[in-house]
Amino acid sequence: MTTGRKTTTVFLTVLCALLLTILGLVQEWPLWAWAALAVAVAGVPAAAFKIAAVRRGALPADFTNFIPAAPIERREHRVSRVSLPSNWDDYEFLFSATVRWHPLETHGDDPVLNPAGLAVEAILDRARTLTEQREPGQVSFVQHELSGALGRMRPDRAGHLRVMAENITLTLHEPDQERLNRLAEVRKDEAVWEHQRKYEQSMREYLGADVLKDTGSAVVWWLAKNDNHIERTVADLGLLAQLTSAANDTDIPDRLRGLIAASDEPSTPVGPEQTAPDHFEAFLTGMGLTRGDDKWAMLTKQIADVIRTQDKHETADELLRRYDPPADFATSADDRRDEPEEPA
Structure with missing residues (x-):
């Protein structure tokens, strides 16, 4: 009452x-x-x-x-920025997630448990098994992998709980992320440089060993470049002879000197005292090129590289000194001699 x-x-x-x-x-x-x-x-x-x-x-x-209601057991726990190993030494992932668990049937003789600790341990073990096989540069992809791998309730090793994780984020230490970004830029630049180096090496081999091997090869090449215009090719025979002589650092054969003398605008008198750079200058001017023209500098650089493959560094250096190509094309002779010789 x-x-x-x-x-x-x-x-x-x-x-x-x-x-x-x-x-x-x-x-x-x-x-x-x-x-x-x-x-x-x-x-x-x-x-x-x-x-x-x-x-x-x-x-x-x-x-x-x-009468107060029975307290509801809390079955989730938040972990933040836990270090997990990656496939690279000294690079670690930072793992954050909400860990959830559901207790399995217990027996009266079971010891007193800390379910939050057991659940977190189980999730970290599952996450580490995956991250230690992944590269740190794949951090975004690995985060989605973890969301799928840890998104299912699975029992822990002792069989006390069923555990899962959600709201997963995976990042890297900021300095590590900056290093990876720099490494990626270097790899991209290196790939471009290697492509350019192979292109230049291939061009030198093509010019030295094929096009400018002798005057006959140069004539065939020039004929193909001018759409089989025979008259123009015949008119340029003297220039081709000079170019071939300059590329191989040899004197012009006597049988071809008459062609040079018959050229329309010889820039330098032809005689036995002429050097390879003299022949090359006659070729450039005969082609209608002038100093400061990009083609003048490009041809100078390429011919100098061809001559250098024949161990005639002094002639190549003389070409570069006399015709003064822009800085983008010229390389100092001392630096070039220190470089290892590339295979032909």
Whole structure:
């Protein structure tokens, strides 16, 4: 019985007692009636309280509304920036995730457990198995791999929990990310440089061993370059003879000197004292090129490289000094001699 009900019962009992007392005085009840009234007034509240106690049990009916609910076990834990190994030494992934678990059926003799610790350990073991086989440069791809691999509830090694992870992020230490970016740029530049080096080497081999091997090869090459214009090729025979002589650092054969003398605009008198650079200058001017022209510098560079493959460094250096190619094409003679010789 609640406090309100008790108060009401007592109030009604007292009120009834007063009414009966007034009635007894008016009707002049005998003494035994007054004794019975006193017993009734005292016994009715006691009987009402006793009946109410038997009906409500151990606790009042309304008291159950104030009993706190059983605490709900928290089954998730957040881990942040845990280092995991990668496939590269000294490069580590930083792992963050929300770890969730569900307890399996336990037995009475099981030891007291820390479920959060067991769940985190199980997730890190699963994540490490994957990350240690991946390169740090694949960090974005590995993050998605982990989301799939850890997104399923799986039991831990001891069989106490089923564990999964979500909200996974994977990053690198900032200095490591900067190093990887620089390495990627270097690899790209190296690939371009290697391509250019192979191209130049192939061009030198093509010019030296094929096109400018002798005057006949140069004539065939020039004929193909001019769409089989025989008249133009014949007119340029003297220039081709000079170019071949300069490329091979040899004197022009006597049988070809007449061709040079018959050329339209010889820039340098032809004689036995002429050197390879003299022949080359005659070739350039005969082609209508002038100093400062990009083709002038490009041909100078390529012919000098061809001559250098024949171990005639002095002649190549003389070409570069006399015709002063731009800095993009010229390389100092001392630096070139220090470079290892490339295979033909």
